[in-house]
Amino acid sequence: MRFGHRLHNIMNNKIKGFFIAGALLAFGCNNNTKDAGAGFSISPEAGTTYKAGDEVKVKVSYQADAKVDSIVYMLDALKLGVGKDTSGISIKTDTIPLGIKVITAKVYAAGKDQDVTTNILLLAAKAPEQLTYKVEKVFPHDTSSYTEGLQYVDGIMFESTGDTGHSTIQKVNIETGKAIQTTKLRDDYFGEGISVIGDKVVQLTWKNKVGLVYDKNSLKLLSTFANNVGVEGWGMCYDGKKLYMDDSTNRIWFLDKDTYQQKGFIDVCDNKEQIDSLNELEYIDGKIYANVYQTDDILVIDPKTGAVLQRVDMKNLYPMAERPKDRDWGNFVLNGIAWDAKGQRLFVAGKKWPHLYQVKFVKK
Numbered sequence: 001m002r003f004g005h006r007l008h009n010i011m012n013n014k015i016k017g018f019f020i021a022g023a024l025l026a027f028g029c030n031n032n033t034k035d036a037g038a039g040f041s042i043s044p045e046a047g048t049t050y051k052a053g054d055e056v057k058v059k060v061s062y063q064a065d066a067k068v069d070s071i072v073y074m075l076d077a078l079k080l081g082v083g084k085d086t087s088g089i090s091i092k093t094d095t096i097p098l099g100i101k102v103i104t105a106k107v108y109a110a111g112k113d114q115d116v117t118t119n120i121l122l123l124a125a126k127a128p129e130q131l132t133y134k135v136e137k138v139f140p141h142d143t144s145s146y147t148e149g150l151q152y153v154d155g156i157m158f159e160s161t162g163d164t165g166h167s168t169i170q171k172v173n174i175e176t177g178k179a180i181q182t183t184k185l186r187d188d189y190f191g192e193g194i195s196v197i198g199d200k201v202v203q204l205t206w207k208n209k210v211g212l213v214y215d216k217n218s219l220k221l222l223s224t225f226a227n228n229v230g231v232e233g234w235g236m237c238y239d240g241k242k243l244y245m246d247d248s249t250n251r252i253w254f255l256d257k258d259t260y261q262q263k264g265f266i267d268v269c270d271n272k273e274q275i276d277s278l279n280e281l282e283y284i285d286g287k288i289y290a291n292v293y294q295t296d297d298i299l300v301i302d303p304k305t306g307a308v309l310q311r312v313d314m315k316n317l318y319p320m321a322e323r324p325k326d327r328d329w330g331n332f333v334l335n336g337i338a339w340d341a342k343g344q345r346l347f348v349a350g351k352k353w354p355h356l357y358q359v360k361f362v363k364k
Helices: 006-032
Strands: 041-043 048-051 055-061 068-075 078-083 089-092 099-109 112-123 129-140 147-153 156-161 168-173 178-184 191-197 200-205 210-215 221-226 236-238 242-246 251-256 262-267 278-284 287-292 297-301 308-313 334-340 345-350 355-363
Touching: 041 112, 055 099, 055 112, 078 089, 099 262, 147 278, 147 345, 156 191, 168 191, 191 242, 242 278, 251 278, 278 334, 287 334
Parallel strands: 048 112, 129 308, 147 191, 147 334, 191 236, 236 278
Antiparallel strands: 041 055, 055 089, 068 078, 068 099, 099 112, 129 355, 147 156, 156 168, 168 178, 191 200, 200 210, 210 221, 236 242, 242 251, 251 262, 278 287, 287 297, 297 308, 334 345, 345 355
């Protein structure tokens, strides 16, 4: 999340909650409203919650005199099967990505067709494993750097910083905390997440709907691209084949590494709820690690389903008692995860924090 926009984030979440509730209500109205002629309705009730692995029984009900030829069932855009009566179908959820799933039954009757629709919320099957941390080493960090993106490659820490008029992309010497190479963004750009891809570095901007591509060695701006994926540009990481990008919600988008076009997504959930405000991302050994804005949590996420596998409590990493009293600690929060694959070192940072921490995650 961005400097000076904590209120915006809170309001944004409230607005999103309103629209999600409205969407569920709209689906629920569709679910409970029967066509005057045919009287079709569908179950389960809109907004019903299931856990991954549960069986979802979907059934269309209608009047006995309705002349139904067939019913085609869809989950989002995936065809599930065809029925001819009110017995319905069962959906296995053990391999389905999590989040809100739209179920549609297209009913063919008397030479006409009609859609009846409902939705479910699919959550993770079990609670995430609870972890904490051990500090292995502390490095200096520039307190003017509002850290938005962090990645360690070839012995160099690449860092993206935000704040309109002062956003940068830079290479940092972790031993000194000083930038050894810096490129300043346009004054109207707010820097966000970054990913190193081969000999290039890709950087997001917050609300500008623009992505920036740099030469990895010189940090010279090579090109820009339109980024209309998601609500805003927040965090980014790379698994060697595709990019992952979050946008202030619980959604992580998949992007083509060459065209930056959207190729899919997952919605991140634990066993209780959808997890909003995903921020800086890092890909480590087949899992996505994510900061959650304005919290002390780092999540470890299954990139196939969106399930939260582990939750790391980073509380007191930078103790409140050691923080200057006159700074905006509601915005200068934990953010930044970088993995040194060669040295097997994990780094975490915070926005305008004076330290970069090398940590190890351990069981509580």
